[in-house]
Amino acid sequence: MTQRSLTVPGEVRVIPLVGLPELEAGDDLGVHLAAACDRAGGLEEGDVVVVAQKAVSKVEGRIVALEEIEPSARSIELAGDEGDARQMEVILRETAEVVRSRPPLVISETPHGFVCASAGVDASNAKGPGTVILLPLDPDASAARLRGRLAELTGISPGVVVSDSFGRAWRQGTTDVALGVAGIVALRDLRGTTDSRGYELRSTMIAVADEIAGAAELVMGKANGVPAAIVRGVDASGDGRAADIVMPRERDLFR
Known part of the structure; x- marks a missing residue:
């Protein structure tokens, strides 16, 4: 689902969630995340919890x-x-x-x-x-379940992003992107709005969930043993899905 808005961002914080154990199939990931959030000072309204896909896949037996x-x-x-x-x-x-x-x-x-x-x-x-x-069978559903569990355990309903590292066809290196999303806008549609000089934006859509995933990766990393983070200060509440960001086949110029 898209959202049309153009706001000036304030300060954004990225807080690593440390101390999660080695995860096994059937573990309650929400309990471990809630405890890690508590150690980090607790969740606040508007927070987004980003969790690495591998953590989700492990507890789901993938x-x-x-x-x-x-x-x-x-x-x-x-x-x-x-x-x-x-x-x-x-x-x-x-x-x-x-x-x-x-x-x-x-x-x-x-x-x-x-x-x-x-x-x-x-x-x-x-x-x-x-x-x-393997990837989760339904990453958006995984994110929604984690969001519900965190709300049950903490009283706060954060946004949740399930993230993974992807390469890109037109640039070297990887960056984290959103595979699953719950409680936030995944794609912000700015078409029809105007920039600071009054120019009408005709094609601009911002992959907000991917930006949040990439920001979280700065404190997570593939070798740091930190599988989750809180991203705070991003105004992104909504009901998007990571599926919203998938490029439609008819617009894919690389195939």
Whole structure:
């Protein structure tokens, strides 16, 4: 869902949430996040809690042991000499369409509509050697459940963003983006508004949820052991979904 507004931002704070344990399937992530928020001084109205996708996937049991995977001829081909055909098989099972490939690299469209490396299948920060972590089945639903649980435990209904690191077709390096969203605007539509000089904006839409995810990553990071953060000071309340940010196929100039 989009929102039309043009406001001048004030101070934005990003607060790391530390002390979360190693998570297991079935764990109550909301309880751990609520405790971490309490250690950080508590939640405030308007806060957005950003949590790494891997934390969500772990508690949802989205983990695969590669020893249980039998690679297909296609996965062996795409893995090439440098890749693991078993992991490639998992990638293909999580793929709606292979967009580009250069063994062992595969750019996939997932069933969610995300276009990303390896369909989001990743061995980093997994459950040890020989395991990989998959994306949540429904990241927006995951964010909504966490928001409800945090409201139940803390009395505050924060926005929630489930984030992950994505590359981009037109720039080097990765940045965190929103895979799941609850309680905030995901995409702010400024079309029809005017800038400070009176110029009418005709195509400007701001990926607010992605900006929040990227800000949180500055204190989280892939190697810091900090899987969540509070982003405070962003006026972004609403009922958006991360699905709002997915590029419609007919507007995708890279395919």
